Amino acid sequence: LGCLDGIFSIEFATHGAETVGIEIREANIRKAAFCKELLQLDKLSFVQDDVRNISPASLGSFDAVICSGILYHLPAHDVFKLVEAMYAITTRLVIIDTLITLRSAERKQHQGIDYWGETTPEHAEGDTQEQKAKRLWASWDNETSFHFTRPSLINLLARTGFSSVYECFVPAHIN
Numbered sequence: 001l002g003c004l005d006g007i008f009s010i011e012f013a014t015h016g017a018e019t020v021g022i023e024i025r026e027a028n029i030r031k032a033a034f035c036k037e038l039l040q041l042d043k044l045s046f047v048q049d050d051v052r053n054i055s056p057a058s059l060g061s062f063d064a065v066i067c068s069g070i071l072y073h074l075p076a077h078d079v080f081k082l083v084e085a086m087y088a089i090t091t092r093l094v095i096i097d098t099l100i101t102l103r104s105a106e107r108k109q110h111q112g113i114d115y116w117g118e119t120t121p122e123h124a125e126g127d128t129q130e131q132k133a134k135r136l137w138a139s140w141d142n143e144t145s146f147h148f149t150r151p152s153l154i155n156l157l158a159r160t161g162f163s164s165v166y167e168c169f170v171p172a173h174i175n
Contacts, residue, residue: 001018022054067097083157101148129141
């Protein structure tokens with residue numbers, strides 16, 4: 001199981017899954033390593049890297065990939081690349097938990113196709129990397145991100161090659 005989020009990596013490993021978590025912030029890697037040791041999770045490993053670097057060559061393949069709370073922290077061009085990379089590394093299932101927008105304020109093109117959404121701020125212009133890294137609930141380094149509309153995100157997934165796209169309403173997401 002490939003998790004682009006540390007907490008899900010730990011949770012699935014407690015149930016016996018062989019899990020790899022990807023995390024860019026060193027502080028979060030240290031916390032995850034502490035949990036791994038405390039809970040004696042031998043099938044859990046972490047890679048400190050940017051999710052924008054994932055590939056079959058760097059990670060191999062997984063039955064399932066969980067991408068939770070990441071897409072809406074990336075610019076559109078990085079989302080296109082990440083969705084394609086997730087498709088390349090999974091053999092069965094990708095679960096995406098993300099924000100979408102109802103506004104078709106901006107158009108982004110990828111491979112000649114139009115996708116719609118809106119740009120949102122992540123950091124102030126001129127913030128240092130150190131300042132950005134301390135904001136644990138924001139992007140790692142980009143000043144803005146792109147939130148896709150629901151139809152655009154679904155179209156991106158379908159055009160990338162995913163054969164089915166399902167949206168889950170129950171159970172409701174607590175956040």
